[in-house]
Amino acid sequence: MNQKVKSGIEILDEFFEEIKELDNVDSSIAESLSQLYKQGKLTDANVKNMLQNLRESNENKG
Numbered sequence: 001m002n003q004k005v006k007s008g009i010e011i012l013d014e015f016f017e018e019i020k021e022l023d024n025v026d027s028s029i030a031e032s033l034s035q036l037y038k039q040g041k042l043t044d045a046n047v048k049n050m051l052q053n054l055r056e057s058n059e060n061k062g
Contacts, residue, residue, distance in 0.1 A: 012037070028054055 006014075016037040019030045032050045036042045 016034045019025060019034055020027060022030070029051070032054065033042070033047070036046055036050065
C-alpha cells in the first residue's frame, strides 16, 4: 500500500508524452496534441484549428 498516487498533472504529462506510442493513433494528430499541451495551448479552439490545418495539409498532398 505504499504506492504513490499521481496528481492530475502527472497523469496528463505522462499521457501526452506517450500518446504517440498508442496503437491506432494518427502520428501527426498525436504530435500536434502533444505540442499544444506542452505549450499550454490545449484549448477547444486550438485543437479545432490544428485539425483543420492537418486536413488542409492532407488535401494538398493528395
